[in-house]
Amino acid sequence: GENVEQHPSTLSVQEGDSAVIKCTYSDSASNYFPWYKQELGKRPQLIIDIRSNVGEKKDQRIAVTLNKTAKHFSLHITETQPEDSAVYFCAASSPGGYQKVTFGTGTKLQVIP
């Protein structure tokens, strides 16, 4: 089955700096890569996603890149703000009878004011 590894497990950055979280996946059939943000005590919520036919996608201060050959994808947050502090999960989804989604183990991002 699919295996998703995520690094680092914790990340501290100064406000205004950039943050990068990296994930690798094992199943070459995976074609959808969502990123979820989970604030303390809250539910995970989708912040950005990318499909396998696209190499990069941006949404304001957030961007995701995908390298299908190397089977890795990354989340980039620029100009970090204290409200970006949360746990971020990457995930990989492969086509099939249902949307089997495998999550990474999460990265706890702390933005220091």
Added chain:
Amino acid sequence: NAGVTQTPKFRILKIGQSMTLQCTQDMNHNYMYWYRQDPGMGLKLIYYSVGAGITDKGEVPNGYNVSRSTTEDFPLRLELAAPSQTSVYFCASSSARSSYNEQFFGPGTRLTVL
């Protein structure tokens, strides 16, 4: 739309007790999922359903059971609760319209087994 709702928000069980975690979605989604999230860890799939009457095991199904009698409801049953089942449980749903659909999560149920 209320989205995905879960009850209860919190529960403390004694070892050996049983309970049902309720999950309802009002988005007419075919796919529904149950995950558990242990402290500081990621999400592990317990059971999933692709439609009413159809359920299947995920990664960590032992100690749990599910049913899906309607599109809206997907309850999770814990029989003979054990301390290892202390966790936060999230229900989620997604549409079957394409392969690229967001999963919508409920607010979670925090369960402690003592």
